Amino acid sequence: MASVPPARHLLRAKDLADARYFEPLTVADLADAAGLSRAHFSERFRRAFGESPHAYLLTRRLERAAALLRTTDRSVADICVGVGLQSIGSFTTSFTRMFGMSPTAYRAAFPPASVYARIPGCVLRIYGRPKHRTFREDGAAAPDLA
Template sequence: MTSVPPARHLLRARDLADARYFEKLSVADLAGAAGLSRAHFSEQFRRTFGESPHVYLLTRRLERAAALLRGTDRSVAEICLAVGLQSIGSFTTRFTRTYGMSPTAYRAAFPPAASQALIPGCVLRAYGRPRYRTIREDTRGPASIPSREG
Protein backbone atom coordinates (compact mmCIF):
# COMPACT_ATOMS: atom_id res chain seq x y z
CA MET A 1 0.00 0.00 0.00
CA THR A 2 1.44 3.38 -0.98
CA SER A 3 1.29 6.38 1.28
CA VAL A 4 -0.34 9.60 0.18
CA PRO A 5 2.12 12.49 -0.16
CA PRO A 6 1.53 15.18 2.49
CA ALA A 7 0.92 17.84 -0.17
CA ARG A 8 -2.14 15.85 -1.28
CA HIS A 9 -3.83 16.55 2.05
CA LEU A 10 -2.99 20.22 1.66
CA LEU A 11 -4.60 20.23 -1.78
CA ARG A 12 -7.84 19.03 -0.20
CA ALA A 13 -7.77 22.01 2.13
CA ARG A 14 -6.93 24.40 -0.70
CA ASP A 15 -9.74 22.96 -2.81
CA LEU A 16 -12.12 23.47 0.11
CA ALA A 17 -11.05 27.12 0.35
CA ASP A 18 -11.53 27.56 -3.41
CA ALA A 19 -14.95 25.92 -3.45
CA ARG A 20 -16.43 27.38 -0.28
CA TYR A 21 -14.64 30.75 0.05
CA PHE A 22 -18.00 32.46 0.67
CA GLU A 23 -18.66 30.46 3.85
CA LYS A 24 -17.31 31.26 7.27
CA LEU A 25 -14.26 28.99 7.02
CA SER A 26 -11.54 29.00 9.64
CA VAL A 27 -8.00 27.69 9.59
CA ALA A 28 -9.27 24.91 11.87
CA ASP A 29 -11.82 23.90 9.20
CA LEU A 30 -9.12 23.79 6.54
CA ALA A 31 -6.79 21.84 8.85
CA GLY A 32 -9.61 19.35 9.46
CA ALA A 33 -10.02 18.85 5.70
CA ALA A 34 -6.30 18.12 5.48
CA GLY A 35 -6.41 15.81 8.50
CA LEU A 36 -3.72 17.78 10.32
CA SER A 37 -3.51 19.77 13.54
CA ARG A 38 -4.02 23.50 13.09
CA ALA A 39 -0.40 24.45 13.87
CA HIS A 40 1.10 21.69 11.71
CA PHE A 41 -1.32 22.48 8.90
CA SER A 42 -0.48 26.21 8.92
CA GLU A 43 3.24 25.48 8.82
CA GLN A 44 2.93 22.91 6.02
CA PHE A 45 0.53 25.06 4.00
CA ARG A 46 2.86 28.05 4.17
CA ARG A 47 5.85 25.92 3.21
CA THR A 48 4.00 24.32 0.26
CA PHE A 49 2.04 27.27 -1.16
CA GLY A 50 4.12 30.22 -0.01
CA GLU A 51 1.40 31.93 2.05
CA SER A 52 -0.63 31.25 5.15
CA PRO A 53 -4.04 29.56 4.85
CA HIS A 54 -5.72 32.74 6.10
CA VAL A 55 -4.03 34.88 3.44
CA TYR A 56 -4.86 32.31 0.74
CA LEU A 57 -8.54 32.32 1.68
CA LEU A 58 -8.64 36.13 1.85
CA THR A 59 -6.99 36.36 -1.57
CA ARG A 60 -9.62 34.02 -3.08
CA ARG A 61 -12.36 36.18 -1.59
CA LEU A 62 -10.85 39.39 -2.93
CA GLU A 63 -10.38 37.86 -6.39
CA ARG A 64 -14.03 36.85 -6.45
CA ALA A 65 -15.07 40.30 -5.21
CA ALA A 66 -13.07 41.91 -8.03
CA ALA A 67 -14.83 39.68 -10.57
CA LEU A 68 -18.23 40.63 -9.11
CA LEU A 69 -17.33 44.32 -9.20
CA ARG A 70 -16.38 44.02 -12.88
CA GLY A 71 -19.31 41.87 -13.96
CA THR A 72 -22.33 42.83 -11.86
CA ASP A 73 -24.16 45.89 -10.65
CA ARG A 74 -24.43 44.60 -7.07
CA SER A 75 -23.51 47.04 -4.32
CA VAL A 76 -20.13 46.90 -2.61
CA ALA A 77 -21.87 45.85 0.63
CA GLU A 78 -23.66 42.97 -1.12
CA ILE A 79 -20.42 41.81 -2.72
CA CYS A 80 -18.59 42.01 0.60
CA LEU A 81 -21.13 39.70 2.21
CA ALA A 82 -21.40 37.43 -0.86
CA VAL A 83 -17.69 36.58 -0.73
CA GLY A 84 -17.81 35.68 2.95
CA LEU A 85 -16.49 38.83 4.58
CA GLN A 86 -18.38 40.46 7.43
CA SER A 87 -17.01 44.01 7.68
CA ILE A 88 -17.35 46.44 4.79
CA GLY A 89 -14.65 48.64 6.31
CA SER A 90 -12.08 45.84 6.48
CA PHE A 91 -13.12 44.64 3.03
CA THR A 92 -12.55 48.11 1.56
CA THR A 93 -9.20 48.48 3.32
CA ARG A 94 -7.97 45.04 2.26
CA PHE A 95 -9.25 45.47 -1.31
CA THR A 96 -7.49 48.84 -1.59
CA ARG A 97 -4.20 47.36 -0.35
CA THR A 98 -4.45 44.47 -2.79
CA TYR A 99 -5.69 46.25 -5.92
CA GLY A 100 -4.36 49.76 -5.31
CA MET A 101 -7.81 51.37 -5.43
CA SER A 102 -11.08 51.23 -3.54
CA PRO A 103 -13.81 48.82 -4.69
CA THR A 104 -15.83 51.78 -6.00
CA ALA A 105 -12.87 53.14 -8.00
CA TYR A 106 -12.11 49.61 -9.26
CA ARG A 107 -15.65 49.26 -10.56
CA ALA A 108 -15.49 52.70 -12.22
CA ALA A 109 -12.37 51.58 -14.11
CA PHE A 110 -14.45 48.97 -15.96
CA PRO A 111 -17.49 49.44 -18.21
CA PRO A 112 -20.91 48.93 -16.61
CA ALA A 113 -22.12 45.35 -16.44
CA ALA A 114 -25.09 46.21 -18.65
CA SER A 115 -22.73 47.00 -21.54
CA GLN A 116 -21.43 43.44 -21.35
CA ALA A 117 -24.88 41.90 -21.82
CA LEU A 118 -24.85 39.07 -24.31
CA ILE A 119 -26.92 39.44 -27.47
CA PRO A 120 -28.93 36.31 -28.29
CA GLY A 121 -27.70 34.40 -31.33
CA CYS A 122 -31.04 34.69 -33.12
CA VAL A 123 -30.79 38.49 -33.00
CA LEU A 124 -27.21 38.43 -34.27
CA ARG A 125 -28.23 36.17 -37.15
CA ALA A 126 -31.21 38.34 -38.06
CA TYR A 127 -29.16 41.53 -38.19
CA GLY A 128 -26.12 39.84 -39.72
CA ARG A 129 -27.96 38.60 -42.82
CA PRO A 130 -27.37 40.22 -46.20
CA ARG A 131 -29.83 42.92 -47.19
CA TYR A 132 -30.77 41.10 -50.39
CA ARG A 133 -31.74 37.51 -50.95
CA THR A 134 -29.30 36.43 -53.65
CA ILE A 135 -25.69 37.08 -54.50
CA ARG A 136 -26.61 38.79 -57.77
CA GLU A 137 -28.74 41.31 -55.92
CA ASP A 138 -25.86 42.04 -53.53
CA THR A 139 -23.55 42.99 -56.43
CA ARG A 140 -25.98 45.46 -57.97
CA GLY A 141 -26.30 48.95 -56.61
CA PRO A 142 -29.50 50.04 -54.86
CA ALA A 143 -30.71 52.00 -57.92
CA SER A 144 -30.81 48.94 -60.17
CA ILE A 145 -32.82 46.76 -57.80
CA PRO A 146 -36.30 46.23 -59.17
CA SER A 147 -39.09 47.22 -56.86
CA ARG A 148 -41.31 44.49 -55.42
CA GLU A 149 -44.39 46.51 -56.09
CA GLY A 150 -46.19 45.99 -59.32
Protein backbone atom coordinates in the same frame (compact mmCIF):
# COMPACT_ATOMS: atom_id res chain seq x y z
CA MET B 1 -2.33 0.46 1.64
CA ALA B 2 0.24 3.17 0.91
CA SER B 3 -0.15 6.47 2.72
CA VAL B 4 -0.90 9.63 0.75
CA PRO B 5 1.93 12.18 0.83
CA PRO B 6 1.24 15.24 3.00
CA ALA B 7 1.34 17.54 -0.04
CA ARG B 8 -1.82 15.79 -1.27
CA HIS B 9 -3.56 16.67 1.99
CA LEU B 10 -2.52 20.29 1.56
CA LEU B 11 -3.93 20.32 -1.96
CA ARG B 12 -7.20 18.97 -0.60
CA ALA B 13 -7.40 21.92 1.80
CA LYS B 14 -6.44 24.37 -0.96
CA ASP B 15 -9.15 22.92 -3.21
CA LEU B 16 -11.66 23.36 -0.40
CA ALA B 17 -10.71 27.03 -0.09
CA ASP B 18 -11.05 27.50 -3.86
CA ALA B 19 -14.43 25.78 -4.08
CA ARG B 20 -16.11 27.13 -0.95
CA TYR B 21 -14.48 30.55 -0.44
CA PHE B 22 -17.94 32.13 0.00
CA GLU B 23 -18.68 30.07 3.12
CA PRO B 24 -17.45 31.04 6.58
CA LEU B 25 -14.38 28.77 6.37
CA THR B 26 -11.72 28.94 9.05
CA VAL B 27 -8.16 27.70 9.18
CA ALA B 28 -9.46 24.91 11.45
CA ASP B 29 -11.83 23.78 8.67
CA LEU B 30 -8.97 23.70 6.18
CA ALA B 31 -6.77 21.82 8.66
CA ASP B 32 -9.55 19.26 9.13
CA ALA B 33 -9.73 18.77 5.36
CA ALA B 34 -5.99 18.17 5.32
CA GLY B 35 -6.15 15.84 8.32
CA LEU B 36 -3.58 17.85 10.26
CA SER B 37 -3.60 19.86 13.48
CA ARG B 38 -4.20 23.56 12.98
CA ALA B 39 -0.67 24.65 13.94
CA HIS B 40 1.02 21.92 11.92
CA PHE B 41 -1.26 22.61 8.95
CA SER B 42 -0.56 26.36 8.96
CA GLU B 43 3.19 25.79 9.04
CA ARG B 44 3.10 23.14 6.28
CA PHE B 45 0.73 25.20 4.11
CA ARG B 46 2.96 28.27 4.37
CA ARG B 47 6.03 26.24 3.48
CA ALA B 48 4.31 24.56 0.50
CA PHE B 49 2.47 27.56 -0.98
CA GLY B 50 4.38 30.59 0.27
CA GLU B 51 1.51 32.18 2.22
CA SER B 52 -0.63 31.42 5.22
CA PRO B 53 -3.95 29.60 4.77
CA HIS B 54 -5.81 32.71 5.94
CA ALA B 55 -4.00 34.91 3.39
CA TYR B 56 -4.72 32.38 0.63
CA LEU B 57 -8.44 32.30 1.46
CA LEU B 58 -8.61 36.10 1.64
CA THR B 59 -6.89 36.36 -1.74
CA ARG B 60 -9.44 34.01 -3.34
CA ARG B 61 -12.28 36.06 -1.87
CA LEU B 62 -10.84 39.38 -3.03
CA GLU B 63 -10.19 38.05 -6.55
CA ARG B 64 -13.82 36.92 -6.79
CA ALA B 65 -15.01 40.27 -5.44
CA ALA B 66 -12.97 42.07 -8.11
CA ALA B 67 -14.59 39.94 -10.82
CA LEU B 68 -18.05 40.73 -9.45
CA LEU B 69 -17.26 44.45 -9.29
CA ARG B 70 -16.20 44.38 -12.96
CA THR B 71 -19.15 42.41 -14.29
CA THR B 72 -22.19 43.11 -12.09
CA ASP B 73 -24.15 46.04 -10.68
CA ARG B 74 -24.43 44.47 -7.22
CA SER B 75 -23.68 46.77 -4.31
CA VAL B 76 -20.28 46.66 -2.63
CA ALA B 77 -21.92 45.45 0.59
CA ASP B 78 -23.72 42.64 -1.26
CA ILE B 79 -20.46 41.57 -2.92
CA CYS B 80 -18.64 41.69 0.42
CA VAL B 81 -21.13 39.32 2.01
CA GLY B 82 -21.40 37.22 -1.16
CA VAL B 83 -17.71 36.34 -1.14
CA GLY B 84 -17.76 35.27 2.49
CA LEU B 85 -16.59 38.41 4.27
CA GLN B 86 -18.59 40.04 7.02
CA SER B 87 -17.10 43.49 7.59
CA ILE B 88 -17.36 46.07 4.83
CA GLY B 89 -14.62 48.13 6.47
CA SER B 90 -12.18 45.18 6.52
CA PHE B 91 -13.19 44.29 2.98
CA THR B 92 -12.51 47.82 1.73
CA THR B 93 -9.16 47.97 3.53
CA SER B 94 -8.03 44.56 2.25
CA PHE B 95 -9.29 45.27 -1.27
CA THR B 96 -7.47 48.63 -1.38
CA ARG B 97 -4.27 47.01 -0.12
CA MET B 98 -4.44 44.30 -2.80
CA PHE B 99 -5.67 46.31 -5.83
CA GLY B 100 -4.42 49.81 -4.99
CA MET B 101 -7.88 51.41 -5.03
CA SER B 102 -11.18 51.16 -3.22
CA PRO B 103 -13.87 48.78 -4.52
CA THR B 104 -15.94 51.74 -5.78
CA ALA B 105 -12.97 53.25 -7.64
CA TYR B 106 -12.10 49.81 -9.04
CA ARG B 107 -15.62 49.41 -10.40
CA ALA B 108 -15.51 52.90 -11.96
CA ALA B 109 -12.30 51.99 -13.82
CA PHE B 110 -14.18 49.40 -15.91
CA PRO B 111 -17.10 49.62 -18.36
CA PRO B 112 -20.54 49.34 -16.75
CA ALA B 113 -21.97 45.87 -16.19
CA SER B 114 -24.66 46.50 -18.82
CA VAL B 115 -21.95 46.11 -21.47
CA TYR B 116 -21.66 42.46 -20.43
CA ALA B 117 -25.41 41.78 -20.40
CA ARG B 118 -26.46 39.27 -23.01
CA ILE B 119 -29.91 39.26 -24.52
CA PRO B 120 -31.10 35.87 -25.83
CA GLY B 121 -31.54 35.67 -29.60
CA CYS B 122 -35.22 34.72 -29.32
CA VAL B 123 -35.93 37.97 -27.44
CA LEU B 124 -34.01 40.00 -30.02
CA ARG B 125 -36.01 38.40 -32.84
CA ILE B 126 -39.36 39.11 -31.18
CA TYR B 127 -38.61 42.76 -30.54
CA GLY B 128 -36.74 43.20 -33.80
CA ARG B 129 -39.64 42.18 -36.03
CA PRO B 130 -41.58 44.88 -37.85
CA LYS B 131 -44.83 45.89 -36.20
CA HIS B 132 -46.92 45.84 -39.40
CA ARG B 133 -46.29 42.66 -41.29
CA THR B 134 -47.50 41.49 -44.62
CA PHE B 135 -49.32 38.24 -45.27
CA ARG B 136 -52.24 39.36 -43.12
CA GLU B 137 -50.54 38.38 -39.86
CA ASP B 138 -51.59 41.64 -38.27
CA GLY B 139 -55.20 40.49 -37.81
CA ALA B 140 -56.77 41.99 -40.94
CA ALA B 141 -59.65 39.89 -42.27
CA ALA B 142 -59.04 38.05 -45.50
CA PRO B 143 -61.25 39.13 -48.44
CA ASP B 144 -64.12 36.81 -49.30
CA LEU B 145 -63.27 35.10 -52.62
CA ALA B 146 -66.67 33.46 -53.14
